[in-house]
Amino acid sequence: MANAERASAELxxxxxLASSVSPIHSLHPLAKLIVTISYVLATxxxxxxxxxxxxxxxxxxxxxxxxxxxxxxxxxxxxxFVLPLVLAVGLFNPLLxxxxxxxxxxxxxxxGVVSMLSLMCKGAFCLAAxxxxxxxxxxxxxxxxxxxVRVPSFLxxxxxxxxxxxxxxxxxxxxxxxxYRLRAPGQKGIHISAWGSFLGQLxxxxxxxxxxxxxxxxxxxxxxxxxxxxxxxxxLRDWIFVLICLSAFALCRFVDLPALIGGLLVR
Amino acid sequence: MHMADALLAPAVAAATxxxxxxxxxxxxxKLRKDDDTAKLPTMAVTAALVFAGQMINYTIPGTGxxxxxxxxxxxxxxxxxxxxxxxxxxxxxxxxxLFADGGLMALGANCWNMAFYGxxxxxxLIWRPIIRSGLFSKLGEKAAVxxxxxxxxxLGCTVTLELGAFSVVLETTLSGITxxxxxxxxxLMLPIHLxxxxxxxxxxxxxxxxxxxxxxxxxxxxxxxEKGLRGRQSLKSTIIVLAVLAxxxxxxxxxxxxxxxxxxxxxxxxxxxxxxxENMALDEESYGVQSGAxxxxxxxxxxxxxxxxxxFPDSESAAGTTVSGLVGAAVVAxxxxxxxxxxxxxxxxxxxx
Amino acid sequence: MLRFESVxxxxxxxxxxxxxxxxxxxxxxxxxxxxxxxxxxxxxxxLLLGLLSGEGRILVDELPVEKRNLPEIRRRVxxxxxxxxxxxxxxxxLEDVTxxxxxxxxxxxxxxxxxxxxxxxxxxxxxxxxxNHRLSGGEKRMAALATVLAMEPDVLLLDEPTNALDxxxxxxxxxxxLSLPNTKLIASHDLDMILDTCTRVLLLSNGRxxxxxxxxxxxxxxxLLEANRMELPLRFAR
Numbered sequence: 012m013a014n015a016e017r018a019s020a021e022l023x024x025x026x027x028l029a030s031s032v033s034p035i036h037s038l039h040p041l042a043k044l045i046v047t048i049s050y051v052l053a054t055x056x057x058x059x060x061x062x063x064x065x066x067x068x069x070x071x072x073x074x075x076x077x078x079x080x081x082x083x084x085x086x087x088x089x090x091x092f093v094l095p096l097v098l099a100v101g102l103f104n105p106l107l108x109x110x111x112x113x114x115x116x117x118x119x120x121x122x123g124v125v126s127m128l129s130l131m132c133k134g135a136f137c138l139a140a141x142x143x144x145x146x147x148x149x150x151x152x153x154x155x156x157x158x159x160v161r162v163p164s165f166l167x168x169x170x171x172x173x174x175x176x177x178x179x180x181x182x183x184x185x186x187x188x189x190x191y192r193l194r195a196p197g198q199k200g201i202h203i204s205a206w207g208s209f210l211g212q213l214x215x216x217x218x219x220x221x222x223x224x225x226x227x228x229x230x231x232x233x234x235x236x237x238x239x240x241x242x243x244x245x246x247l248r249d250w251i252f253v254l255i256c257l258s259a260f261a262l263c264r265f266v267d268l269p270a271l272i273g274g275l276l277v278r
Numbered sequence: 279m280h281m282a283d284a285l286l287a288p289a290v291a292a293a294t295x296x297x298x299x300x301x302x303x304x305x306x307x308k309l310r311k312d313d314d315t316a317k318l319p320t321m322a323v324t325a326a327l328v329f330a331g332q333m334i335n336y337t338i339p340g341t342g343x344x345x346x347x348x349x350x351x352x353x354x355x356x357x358x359x360x361x362x363x364x365x366x367x368x369x370x371x372x373x374x375x376l377f378a379d380g381g382l383m384a385l386g387a388n389c390w391n392m393a394f395y396g397x398x399x400x401x402x403l404i405w406r407p408i409i410r411s412g413l414f415s416k417l418g419e420k421a422a423v424x425x426x427x428x429x430x431x432x433l434g435c436t437v438t439l440e441l442g443a444f445s446v447v448l449e450t451t452l453s454g455i456t457x458x459x460x461x462x463x464x465x466l467m468l469p470i471h472l473x474x475x476x477x478x479x480x481x482x483x484x485x486x487x488x489x490x491x492x493x494x495x496x497x498x499x500x501x502x503x504e505k506g507l508r509g510r511q512s513l514k515s516t517i518i519v520l521a522v523l524a525x526x527x528x529x530x531x532x533x534x535x536x537x538x539x540x541x542x543x544x545x546x547x548x549x550x551x552x553x554x555x556e557n558m559a560l561d562e563e564s565y566g567v568q569s570g571a572x573x574x575x576x577x578x579x580x581x582x583x584x585x586x587x588x589x590f591p592d593s594e595s596a597a598g599t600t601v602s603g604l605v606g607a608a609v610v611a612x613x614x615x616x617x618x619x620x621x622x623x624x625x626x627x628x629x630x631x
Numbered sequence: 632m633l634r635f636e637s638v639x640x641x642x643x644x645x646x647x648x649x650x651x652x653x654x655x656x657x658x659x660x661x662x663x664x665x666x667x668x669x670x671x672x673x674x675x676x677x678l679l680l681g682l683l684s685g686e687g688r689i690l691v692d693e694l695p696v697e698k699r700n701l702p703e704i705r706r707r708v709x710x711x712x713x714x715x716x717x718x719x720x721x722x723x724x725l726e727d728v729t730x731x732x733x734x735x736x737x738x739x740x741x742x743x744x745x746x747x748x749x750x751x752x753x754x755x756x757x758x759x760x761x762x763n764h765r766l767s768g769g770e771k772r773m774a775a776l777a778t779v780l781a782m783e784p785d786v787l788l789l790d791e792p793t794n795a796l797d798x799x800x801x802x803x804x805x806x807x808x809l810s811l812p813n814t815k816l817i818a819s820h821d822l823d824m825i826l827d828t829c830t831r832v833l834l835l836s837n838g839r840x841x842x843x844x845x846x847x848x849x850x851x852x853x854x855l856l857e858a859n860r861m862e863l864p865l866r867f868a869r
Contacts, residue, residue, distance in 0.1 A: 015333040018377070025376045026765060051283050051383045055291075059455075066607035066655065070684030072720075073614035086637045093282040099466065100285060100456045107457035123457060130284050130455065137283035141382040145375040151722035152373070165318075166364060171722050172322035173329070178764040179328035179716050180323075188334065200344035206481050210331045210347070211312030211488030216358075217327045218496060220319040226682050228319065228515035230705050230781065235315040237514045240739060244333075266398045269606025277605055319720070 015185035022178055028081055028146040035079035040148045040156035042249035046256040047144040051137045053260040059126035060112065064267040065133065071256065079147050080233035084173045085144045093138050099209075101130040150174055155242045183213060279348075279442055279471070280373070280388055283381030287453035295386030300396060302367060305360035317361055325365035328353055329372065331579065336481050345477030350396020351405070351434045352482050356489075358498050359401040366393035391445045395438035401498075404434040423500060428483040428492060429507040435479030436472060443471035632692055633679065633786060633816070640674060640685030640838075648674045649685065649838045656814060658785075663825035663846060664818040666835030667860035672818040673713075675835070676788050678815075691786070706735055709784030709813075713791045717761040724750075724774045727763060731772040731782040742781075749781045753807060769800030776807065786814045793821045822864040826850050831835060835857060856859055 029036070035043075050071055059067045074081050096197045108123035145153075187209065191201065201209050262268065283291075309317065328349040335344040349369065354362030367389050378390045408430040414422040419559040447463045450456055456463065489496050634655040641647045649671045656662050664672050677683045679691070679812065689696040691704050719728040728749060736747070750756045750798045755773050758766065766774060772792070779787065792808065793801045801824070808828045819825055825832060825846060831837035832849045834842035836859045842849050848851045849855065850864050862868065 014335075015330055018330075018333050020377060023765070026762060030762075047382065051381065052288050055283055055286065055383065056288055063607045066610050069610060070617070073617045077617045086378075092280060092377065093380040093381070096280070097282050097284055100458070100463075101457065103458045120409055126457070133284035134282045137381050137383070138378050141283075141374065142378050144382070145378075149722075149764075150375070151726070154722075163303070163306050163307070166302065166367065169318060169325070169364060169369060170368045172318065172720060173365070174324045174372055175720055175722060175764055176323050176326035176716075177329050177372060180326040181333070184330040184333060198337060200337035200626075202337055203339050203484075203640055206336055207486075207488035208575055210327075210334065211485045211492070213327060213331070214324070214485065214489060214493055215496075217323045218320065218493070220714075220717055221323040223712065223714070224319040224323065225316055226680075227710075227712055227718045228720065229682070230680060230710060231731035231778070232702065232705065233730075234734065237730075238733050238739075239447030240729075241742075267594045267606075269610050270608065272609050273606030273865075276609065 015181045015188060019178060019181040019185065022181070024085065025145060026149075027086065029079065029149045033079045033121075033147070035075055035143075035147045038147075038252055039243070039245040040152040040247055040250040041159055042155050042253050043144050043148055044153070044256065045253055047140050049257055049260055050140045053264045054133055054136050054140075056264070057129065057133070059129055060122060061267070062125050062129040062132065063269045064263070064271075065129050065136075067263040068136050068260075069132075070183070071259070072136060072143060075147075079143065081143065081146045082096075087141055089142055090135060090138060093134055097130060097134040099125040101249040104130070124241045151239075152242065155239065158239070171237075173182075180213075182215070183216075187213065279392060279439075279446060280370075280380030281384040281391070281446060281449070283383045284445075285450050285453065285455050286381075286384050286387055287455075288383070290449050291303040291383045291386060292506075294390045298367070298386045298394070301398070302364060305363050308360045309364075314361070317357070321357055321361050321365045322368075324353065324356055325369050328365070329369050336477065338477055345474065345481065347481055348392060348396070348435075348439070349476055350393055350438060351400045351431060351478075352485060353407055354397040354401040355431075355482075355486060355498055356496060359397045362401070363393050363397040366397060387445075387449050391442040391449075395445075396434075396440040399441060400434040400438040404437060405430045406499050408433070415532075418562045423490065424487055427486050427497075431475065431483035431486055432479035435482055436475035439471045439475035439478065440468060443467045632656065632690075634688075634690040636688040636690070637677075637757065638685055638687035638689060640671075640678060640683060641664070647838050649678070649820070652687070652838070654833060654840060654842055654843055656786075656816060657720075658814050658832060659812070659816070661808075661815040663829035663830045663832040664816055664835065665820070665822065665832060665861060670746060670835040670859075671838045672835060673790065676710060676790055676816075679788065680705060681706060683706055686723075691863060692845050706782060707784055708786045709779035709782050709790060710788040711772075711776055711779050711790060711792055715768075715771040718775045718778060719766075719771060722762060724758045724761050724763060724766070724777070726864065727774070728778050728781045731778060735782065745781055745783075746777070749777045753777055753780070761762075769796055772796060773802065773807070778835060784813060786816070787811065789815065789817045789819075791821075793819065793824050820861075822850055822861065823866060826864050826866070834861075836860075 043252075050068070054065070054068050057068075076086075104127040105121060105123035108121060108126060110122040111119045112122050114121055127159055148156075151171060154171050157170075158164060158167050191205070191209070192198070195202065286294075328347070332349065333348050334347065336346070337344050344517070350362065350366050352367050356362070357365060369393065370380065370388050371385060372386050374382060408426050409423075411426070413429070414425040416422075417425060444464065444467075447460065447467050451460050451463065458466070486497060490500060494500055632655065635652050638652040640648055640649045640651055651673070664675065665748065666672055674683065678685055679689055681696045681698070681704060684696075690699075691708060693698045694704060696704055697856055718729050725743065725746055728746040729737075729739065730744040731741060732745055732840055735773070735775045747756070747761070750759055753776060755777065758770055758774055758777075761770075763771070763774070776792075789808065792804050796804060801821075805824055805827050808817070815828070817825060818828060829846045832842070832844065833840060834849060834855070841854075841859060842855060851867055853863050856862055
């Protein structure tokens with residue numbers, strides 16, 4: 012995350028995506044949360060050599076992208092955070108694991124290559140699934156779901172409150188960065204002489220802000236607990252969605268569908 | 279250092295989730311007991327600020343590169359370890375959900391690696407003993423506190439970041455993800471994070487010194503000192519803590535240096551303290567987790583009599599199905615693209631109509 | 632009704648921010664509170680809400696401002712802060728507008744009905760489900776006003792209500808203030824707005840009340856204003 016303005020823009024984009032309308036957006040957040048976590052678990056539990064079986068799992072994000080109308084490209088650039096470490100870990104597999112698995116023409120494909128590819132796929136698939144969850148569910152709805160599954164209300168309130176102020180703070184940081192850059196042309200970052208005062212200034216101001224925030228809570232009768240709207244209850248449609256998805260994941264996990272399809276074709 | 283879901287086996291993810299969850303629960307309990315609801319807005323605003331502060335590039339003098347802030351140490355020195363930990367969890371959750379920085383299932387591990395060490399280890403083993411100690415008292419009252427702040431933040435950030443990086447290696451290795459030997463992986467991760475930690479430590483100390491000059495009452499422990507609550511910790515205990523830390527770091531470095539993987543294994547699996555034991559116990563499980571499902575898949579594959587003609591002489595068990603698998607995967611991929619395109623198609627039609 | 636009786640307040644010892652302050656505001660009055668930066672306007676508001684406590688007596692409808700009366704006083708006195716961001720801390724406008732009423736014991740349905748009613752009265756029903764962090768400056772100010780009005784206060788304290796608004800939104804806020812029947816105490820440097828909305832003006836300087844009288848009179852007194860680091864409203868300056 013290089014600069015505050017870009018992060019701010021990204022937040023706004025996620026907000027806009029999450030507040031659009033589609034059959035997926037209208038599903039209950041809890042249903043989506045359950046399905047997403049199951050998907051990630053199922054995907055990650057594939058064996059490292061089961062690349063072809065794993066490929067079946069792409070259908071879930073594909074279907075969700077299609078149904079929700081979220082453009083695929085919005086997800087692609089999010090890969091930049093996740094991929095480096097995955098790459099660092101996976102890149103050595105082809106060098107270290109040279110067990111030949113099969114040949115494609117004259118090229119021998121080793122276990123390392125397959126395990127590296129499946130690691131990348133897993134990384135990308137899981138990311139797509141979490142992204143779809145966040146892109147089709149506003150954060151307050153997601154927090155309602157978290158409360159429903161007994162995540163402590165203190166933590167959920169903290170999450171919402173922090174989220175509320177992230178954009179405020181990003182704006183302040185980007186204003187300050189701009190002010191700095193205008194007076195220090197050609198510098199890529201903050202010079203060591205300003206390391207402390209740059210964020211320190213903001214920090215002191217934030218403490219005052221926190222104080223006045225707390226006062227404004229007190230003025231409106233805050234007594235230590237936040238009370239939120241209940242939100243609608245999960246309906247039949249939501250549970251059908253969960254049921255379909257979970258059985259599809261189970262099917263993909265235990266039956267090598269791509270191999271079956273391929274078998275039918277090749278024979 | 280944010281881990282993706284792909285780097286963790288479900289069992290390891292569950293273990294780290296449990297560890298983070300328990301710590302969070304205890305922290306919330308502690309805050310409630312101290313009746314610190316007034317802290318909530320401060321926590322939120324500070325967390326939001328640290329989140330935004332992570333976007334700032336700090337130029338490292340003498341090099342062309344720049345560093346960033348992670349913030350665990352900073353938060354715990356401003357809010358205390360419990361509140362700092364919870365704020366860090368929230369930051370990591372927002373990063374995970376809205377920036378896809380770190381996976382959903384890996385959230386527990388990420389909180390553990392980046393928040394737990396920075397907040398609790400950094401605070402209780404490094405920040406508090408050093409601030410309370412009489413170190414540098416020759417320099418005069420103010421200068422001594424300043425020197426202690428620098429020492430504590432630099433040491434705190436490097437040590438906790440190293441611990442975090444070490445945990446990443448440990449969790450990935452336990453998950454059976456990489457072919458990389460443990461030692462080599464450490465050699466890859468630890469030096470990088472040593473440098474990152476050093477920069478983070480310097481930035482953190484600069485910020486904390488600024489705060490100390492302006493509003494010393496905001497800093498944990500420093501304020502207690504100012505109020506005259508003389509710490510119980512003596513120089514001796516500080517030295518002991520430092521020695522322990524030196525041993526931890528030294529241990530890590532010697533692990534790196536060790537070329538004997540067996541020795542490594544022993545050092546690793548023989549180490550029962552520091553809470554790793556629970557992860558250790560999950561070791562076998564995490565390797566075995568796939569086998570049941572894989573077996574089932576194997577049987578099904580066997581039953582479907584796929585492509586006997588294409589089996590290669592040098593292939594291992596699963597390889598016989600591979601060509602058909604590849605064909606199938608291609609079909610699936612095409613279907614996926616088709617589904618996406620179809621979605622777009624209908625959407626456009628809908629908009630037009 | 633609000634009454635200040637020889638109120639004095641110091642942040643640091645012997646350096647009073649407010650000193651020997653006495654005045655009262657009758658029900659239904661609109662009173663402007665003016666004074667240079669640091670004159671003590673914000674401190675006065677905080678004292679009135681019991682966020683700070685000083686010497687002397689402050690009464691809201693004969694209720695003294697002290698700990699046991701605070702919930703009742705804070706229900707009767709609504710305040711619009713200078714920074715709407717500090718005031719709007721919930722995720723959506725609806726959650727924010729219902730925050731106060733729910734804390735004061737209304738059921739969620741009742742609170743939501745009241746929110747609907749207030750938003751409609753302010754002409755911003757479309758903001759109901761919007762996220763607070765996505766509101767523009769003008770929208771945020773109006774929504775913040777809605778959070779205050781949803782508490783159905785008798786008295787409104789407005790701290791710089793037109794601060795950093797464009798002319799259109801400034802006019803909108805002024806019109807809205809004029810349409811509210813509540814007792815109002817408006818602290819601002821926007822003297823033209825004070826002239827539009829208030830019948831009476833209190834001029835603070837260095838923590839003391841230096842003038843208290845009809846708005847038309849005080850805001851035309853160039854010598855008095857300039858002696859206290861203010862100047863004539865634009866419409867009189869020409």
